[in-house]
Amino acid sequence: MQLINDTSAQKLRGAYYTPPAIADFILRWGINGCNDADILEPSCGDGVFLKCMYDGNILYHSITAIEYEMAEAEKAKAIPLHKSNVVNSDFHRFCLDTDKHFDLIVGNPPFIRYQYYNVEQQLLADEIFKKSKLKRTKLTNAWVTFVVGSCQLLKENGKLGFVLPSELLMVKYAQQLRKFLAQTFNRINIISFKNLVFEEIQQEVVLLLCEKNGTDEHFIEHIEVRDTNELLKLNPLRLRFPTKKIDFHTDKWTYYFLEKEELDLLERVKCKNMNTISTFANVEVGITTGANDYFTVPQSVVDLYQLQEYARPMVGRSVQVNSLCFSIKDWKQNIESGAKANLLVFTSDADINGNNGVKAYLENGVKEGINKGYKTSIRNQWWVIPSIKVSDALFLRRNNLYPKFVLNEAKAYTTDTMHRVFIHPGVNKKAFVASYYNSLSFAFAEILGRNFGGGCLELMPSEVGDIYLPYREENEQIFDTLDTMLRRKATTDEILDYTDDIILRQGMGFSPEEVALARSIWLKIIKRRLSRETLEKSVKEKNI
Known part of the structure; x- marks a missing residue:
């Protein structure tokens, strides 16, 4: 990644590592009794998910882990997992070059803004989006690219379990991602936390747990827990049966925080001859x-x-x-x-026809650099x-x-x-x-x-x-x-x-x-x- 002066390397990498309790829960949900899964971790950091698999003696067929930072990749390689392959590479490049597909993809992708991408990464991210017939904008955070790319690498009945910022549920730049996920997966579970999980960055996160099963059904569920301790008490089997049909006309997922009875009332409102403000x-x-x-x-x-x-x-x-x-x-x-x-x-002729006070005020604006601001500098007359x-x-x-x-x-x-x-x-x-x-x-x-x-x-x-x-x-x-x-x-x-x-x-x-x-x-x-x-x-x- 390009490093920007006065910004921490950790922040630029978006590297805020997953608490083991969360990694353990995502793995238990994803494995769910299977012992022959091909697993991918697209941004493994120092290997939190790998360590959980080792400590829990979890059975699997193969593990592939990608990490951009060499020092972190070396830490992950030191975890003695059999049939594991830690690759020191950029996930963007891996995603576009690999011909492998996976049963389960888990992780905590980096939260990196567009301007911290170098030119090559921007071009690679554009290619990932194009493969899924999506369009990437300058507002699109790196975690969105990781989600889209990972979906491309899933097998027909694969699962995806990620730690993501709660922005997923509401921000405009993730709107097409929400629609893409809703159409791609048959079961989606969102788990949110009443307490902050990443206190050092005060970032509210959610767990996005998605599954394809080959049906035409599309269901979603939201579950809120207090903290990681309460998360571990949640039975992953409960996540097999989300109850709310996905509304493809709803562009924000905050909607699904509500219970079915509450959602039904809002649907009746839409059918009760009630119009919107734009009417x-x-x-x-x-x-x-x-x-x-x-x-x-x-x-x-x-x-x-x-x-x-x-x-x-x-x-x-x-x-x-x-x-x-x-x-x-x-x-x-x-x-x-x-x-x-x-x-x-001010009118366009205020600098000429205005009184002495007006002229003095405009001159002060120039002295203060008001005329050099982004919005003011692109005007014919900066004061208009x-x-x-x-x-x-x-x-x-x-x-x-x-x-x-x-x-x-x-x-x-x-x-x-x-x-x-x-x-x-x-x-x-x-x-x-x-x-x-x-x-x-x-x-x-x-x-x-x-x-x-x-x-x-x-x-x-x-x-x-x-x-x-x-x-x-x-x-x-x-x-x-x-x-x-x-x-x-x-x-x-x-x-x-x-x-x-x-x-x-x-x-x-x-x-x-x-x-x-x-x-x-x-x-x-x-x-x-x-x-x-x-x-x-x-x-x-x-x-x-």
């Missing part, structure tokens, strides 16, 4: 200024440089939005508090921000308890910390925004979004558009009450107790039991997400 509105990213600290300013800066001609109302942070409706009054309160509540929308549009509503990109959806009554601009929602003509704007505040829509937001460090939930525009929304014009009637509740900081339970009854039970005809189940789905997923935040904090405090 009623277009969702776009907020304005990309290229330098928020320069283009978003408090009133004091506007006054100091006499920028009033170019200053526009804006809202850019979640703390500036504490209601269902962002009004002119709310914007003025942000101005008075000293918040950066102005967006500087593109895509200046005011949206009807705002949807926060990153959120804690739940994503905020706010009517933009103040006609304020927003940066890319929020998404812009342009509501279609004929849709009642107040009813549309109010309709979002219910347990089912909150649950879909959790399912569609991505956990983004510290327990934060992030949704991109397309994901916001896919949230199911029980829109009815009658929901306008609860807008003012809901706005008041949000302003007085009512608890989420208070809000949902009120809205679920009116929106879901009375408006959509859901039974009290279905409404309660919808709430439990949301609570189940959000508690899982926020428990990671608590765990991350405790790990950081321990490290301090």
